[in-house]
Amino acid sequence: MTVAEPTTEGTYRDRIVAVEPGGNEYIAEGDRHGKPSQLLWTWASPNLEFATIFLGVLAVSYFGMNFWQAAGGIVVGAGLGALAHFFLSARGPLLGVPQMVVGRLSFGYKGNAVPSTLMAITAGVGWFATNSISAAFALSTLFGIGPLLGLVLVVTVQTALAFFGHNLVQAFERLAFPVLAVIFAITSVLIMSEADLGAPALDGGVGGVGGFLLTVGTTFGYVAGWAPYAADFSRYLPRDVSAVRTGLFAAAGLFLACVVLAIVGAASVTIVSAAVTDNPTDAFTSSLPGWLAAATLLAIAIGAVAANAINVYSAGMAFVTTGVKLPAHIARALATVFFGLAGFLVAWWALADAATSYKSFLFLIAYWVGPWLGVVFADQFLRRGQPVDGLLYDKTYSNRPGLLSFLIGLVVSLVLFCNQELFVGYVVRALPDLGDIGFFVGFVIAAGSYLILCRSRIDAQKKAV
Numbered sequence: 001m002t003v004a005e006p007t008t009e010g011t012y013r014d015r016i017v018a019v020e021p022g023g024n025e026y027i028a029e030g031d032r033h034g035k036p037s038q039l040l041w042t043w044a045s046p047n048l049e050f051a052t053i054f055l056g057v058l059a060v061s062y063f064g065m066n067f068w069q070a071a072g073g074i075v076v077g078a079g080l081g082a083l084a085h086f087f088l089s090a091r092g093p094l095l096g097v098p099q100m101v102v103g104r105l106s107f108g109y110k111g112n113a114v115p116s117t118l119m120a121i122t123a124g125v126g127w128f129a130t131n132s133i134s135a136a137f138a139l140s141t142l143f144g145i146g147p148l149l150g151l152v153l154v155v156t157v158q159t160a161l162a163f164f165g166h167n168l169v170q171a172f173e174r175l176a177f178p179v180l181a182v183i184f185a186i187t188s189v190l191i192m193s194e195a196d197l198g199a200p201a202l203d204g205g206v207g208g209v210g211g212f213l214l215t216v217g218t219t220f221g222y223v224a225g226w227a228p229y230a231a232d233f234s235r236y237l238p239r240d241v242s243a244v245r246t247g248l249f250a251a252a253g254l255f256l257a258c259v260v261l262a263i264v265g266a267a268s269v270t271i272v273s274a275a276v277t278d279n280p281t282d283a284f285t286s287s288l289p290g291w292l293a294a295a296t297l298l299a300i301a302i303g304a305v306a307a308n309a310i311n312v313y314s315a316g317m318a319f320v321t322t323g324v325k326l327p328a329h330i331a332r333a334l335a336t337v338f339f340g341l342a343g344f345l346v347a348w349w350a351l352a353d354a355a356t357s358y359k360s361f362l363f364l365i366a367y368w369v370g371p372w373l374g375v376v377f378a379d380q381f382l383r384r385g386q387p388v389d390g391l392l393y394d395k396t397y398s399n400r401p402g403l404l405s406f407l408i409g410l411v412v413s414l415v416l417f418c419n420q421e422l423f424v425g426y427v428v429r430a431l432p433d434l435g436d437i438g439f440f441v442g443f444v445i446a447a448g449s450y451l452i453l454c455r456s457r458i459d460a461q462k463k464a465v
Contacts, residue, residue, distance in 0.1 A: 005097075005393050012167070020165025023320040026392075027096040032238045034170075036245040039089065041177035042170060042233050043226070043253035046310050048180035049303025050134035050281055052258050055222055056265025057280070059215040064207035067197045070266040073215030075259055080216075081223025082255035084373050085230050087380070090247030092234025097392055098314075099231040100321040103372075104392050106379040106450070107406070108399035113322040115406065118368050119228045120322065124315025126365070127225065128308050132158075135304030137281040142297040154305060161309040162316065166236060169309045176306045183299040187292060188264045194287060195267035202269075210433045214419075217436045221366030223258050224439075227373060229314040367418070370439035371409030374446030375402055382451070382458045401453035409446025413438040 008022055010030025059070035088099060095102055100119055104112045132154055139150030161172055201207060206214055234246050271287050281300055285293040379402065391397050418425040419436035428434050 005389065014167060016167045016171050017164065018167070019163070020167065024098050024101050024317055027235050029239070032093075032096075032236060034237050036234075036237060036241055036249045038170065038174065039234060039246065039250040040253040042173045042310075043085070043250050044257040045173040045176045045180060045253075046303070046307035047254060047257035048177075048184050048261060048299070049131060049307050050138065050284070050300045051131055051304075051307070052222070052261040053265035053268070053284060054134075054280065055219050055258070055262040056267070057269055057284075058218055059211075059262075060266050060269040061202060062206075063211040063214045063218075064201050064204070065211050065215055065266070066199065066201040067195070067266055067270055069201070069212055070215055071263050073212050074219050074262045074266070077216040077219025077221075078223045078255055078258045078262070081220050081225075081227070082251040082258075084224055084227045084377075085254050086247035086251035087377070088227055088230035089234045089250035090243040091380075092231035093237040093239055093241050093246055094243065095231065095388070095392075096235050096239065097231065098235060098317045098321065099228050100318045101392050102231055103228075103321075103376060104397065105383065105388055106375045106399060106402040108402060109393075109395050109397050110323070111398065111400060111403035114403060115228070115368070115372050116318045116322045118372075119318040120315045122225065122315075122365055122368075123229065123311045123318065127311040128158075128315070131304040131307045131311065134281060135301040135308075138297040138300035138304070141282045141285070142294060142301070150301075154301060154308075158305045158308040159312060161305070162312040165313065166233070169313055170233070172309055173306055176302055180299050180303055180306070183295050184261060184264075187288065187296045187299075188260065190288060190292065191264055191268050191271065194271050196270040197267065199270040208433055213434065214436055217366055217439055219258070219262060220439055221369070223254060224369045224373065225365040226254060227369060228318070229310060232314045232317055233310070366439035367414060367442065368410060370413065370442035371406050371446035374409055374443040374448075375406045375450050378405075378447040378450035379454070379458075382455060383462075386458070386462050399454070399457075401457065402450060405446050405449035405453060408449050409442040409444075412445050413442035417441050 005026040007026045007028040008031045010028045012018065012021055013031050014033045056070055056074060059065045059073060060067065063070075065073065088102075091102065092099075100112065100116045103115055106112075107115060132151055133147075135154040136147045136150035139145060139153060140147045143150075161169055201211075230250065234250060237246060265284070268284055268287075281297060285296050288296060414423075414425065416425045416427040417434070417436065417438040419428045419434075419438070425438070428436070
């Protein structure tokens with residue numbers, strides 16, 4: 001059975017200061033607008049922020065990497081994450097629906113509620129809290145106010161942007177991009193010129209292959225963490241735009257911003273500083289001239305808003321996709337307000353130990369995104385050339401092997417390869433130098449399971465069309 005896809009009404013189009021109507025419907029031709037090139041700043045702006053910088057700080061300070069080892073791990077992890085983003089963004093204009101709606105092909109209408117819920121919590125609470133913390137610290141240092149007041153200010157702004165929806169978020173990313181790019185370019189040049197790139201690895205870190213794989217894992221977790229949002233911001237493009245250009249611009253913005261700032265973060269650790277502070281943004285800017293430190297702190301706050309406007313917007317979209325019943329015309333907007341409040345409360349709680357919370361959170365993302373990507377890409381491979389119209393909103397459509405494959409990949413990767421303080425996987429206990437490769441294992445096992453369990457099922461669907 002297939003059903004007609006609910007669509008937008010064609011009245012929103014490129015209106016900016018207007019609440020985006022509806023929730024996760026198919027975007028009608030009358031509402032399509034824009035060019036693939038706009039995805040460059042859509043995905044660069046939210047990654048020109050302190051959370052990206054801190055990836056490099058983690059690699060050197062916690063994982064025992066020297067600068068060059070950290071840079072290598074960052075490039076590999078970011079490259080893998082950006083590759084996933086390329087393929088998912090490229091399908092947005094053709095399918096015209098949010099990324100988590102596309103996931104119904106892989107998991108079924110009801111089964112898709114599981115990854116959609118994980119996505120909503122990850123984006124709307126986890127990432128929202130993580131980025132809000134860095135913005136709060138930046139505003140605290142810049143204006144001499146308490147971190148809590150800074151948190152209230154930044155949460156208010158980013159929730160308001162997401163409440164209005166897609167077009168206002170896109171407009172903010174476009175306006176923020178040149179400001180962030182110029183400030184961080186100047187900061188990057190100065191930090192790289194002062195850094196000791198040949199400094200040995202710090203004592204006390206993991207080091208070796210394990211430290212390198214941890215660097216790859218955290219970077220992949222960060223970059224691939226955007227994958228469940230990918231089509232959300234390409235679905236409004238006209239249906240006939242180039243899929244390759246769409247994917248390239250989205251992946252390029254994501255990859256370049258993440259690699260450059262994460263490498264700068266790694267270099268910043270090698271600068272000898274007399275500053276002693278529990279504020280990570282203050283520590284990062286302590287070696288900069290006063291005017292540039294102030295500009296960088298402002299850029300950190302703007303970058304966090306750019307990231308969280310997307311996070312809470314897509315969290316609301318995913319929440320609606322779980323099947324929760326809300327009035328259709330305000331469903332997404334109401335969900336963004338809910339996640340803005342929830343993210344604020346978690347950020348308030350995590351202010352006390354931001355570094356540890358961030359490191360653990362990056363791996364939590366990778367653990368579920370790895371097998372999720374495995375299932376989604378395996379499904380995309382099996383369905384190549386198959387029309388999917390009518391399946392995405394069919395409440396009777398089921399694909400239990402998809403959810404089973406996801407859970408198999410998730411459980412096996414956690415039980416055997418998890419490397420966290422609360423639990424160490426059985427393989428890692430025997431091979432402690434392995435680091436944490438759970439995300440790769442989860443991807444491979446989930447994809448392999450799906451190809452085995454679903455090939456005949458999807459072949460039969462193709463013949464029935």
